[in-house]
Amino acid sequence: MNKTLIAYFSYQGHTRQLAQHIQKATDGTLFEIKPAQAYPDDYDTCEAQAKKETREGYQPELAEKCDIAPYSTILLGTPNWFNTMAPPVAAFLAAHDFTGKTILPFCTNGGGGMGHILKDVKKLASGAAVGDGLEVYEGGLTAAGEKTAAWLKKNDLGRK
Numbered sequence: 001m002n003k004t005l006i007a008y009f010s011y012q013g014h015t016r017q018l019a020q021h022i023q024k025a026t027d028g029t030l031f032e033i034k035p036a037q038a039y040p041d042d043y044d045t046c047e048a049q050a051k052k053e054t055r056e057g058y059q060p061e062l063a064e065k066c067d068i069a070p071y072s073t074i075l076l077g078t079p080n081w082f083n084t085m086a087p088p089v090a091a092f093l094a095a096h097d098f099t100g101k102t103i104l105p106f107c108t109n110g111g112g113g114m115g116h117i118l119k120d121v122k123k124l125a126s127g128a129a130v131g132d133g134l135e136v137y138e139g140g141l142t143a144a145g146e147k148t149a150a151w152l153k154k155n156d157l158g159r160k
Helices: 016-028 044-057 087-094 117-123 140-144 145-154
Strands: 004-008 029-032 073-079 101-109 134-137
Touching: 004 016, 016 029, 016 073, 016 101, 016 140, 016 145, 044 087, 073 087, 073 145, 087 117, 101 117, 101 140, 134 140, 134 145
Parallel strands: 004 029, 004 073, 073 101, 101 134
Antiparallel strands: none
């Protein structure tokens, strides 16, 4: 039984691309976190909404539920939105009990690195062991292979 879940939210496709790369390397189960109400297609409108939501700690209703019970390791992907995870990822964390599970966050960013994502994941996923994160600059996704492989190896993941 596969015990690795790759749960991610992606707005522009950068985090999805990284999650798919990780899935190919690990054979984990891929789950896309989607809000029930999609974000606006217009980038500026989405940015204004995301800024307001992250500052207020808003957690949107999600379009689908995910049963995390069979998984011991969750690779959690998010874009870095205003120095933290995107609100749908916060909602995903708040909706589950991660006691006894390991969460390994990964993020794509436009220059902000991991920001406060690790600290915020630890806050929302009490009971989980939260490992080191992987951050990939969105403009460097094609060159992120070695960095991603090293992160997976460090966490004893990837095909044997």
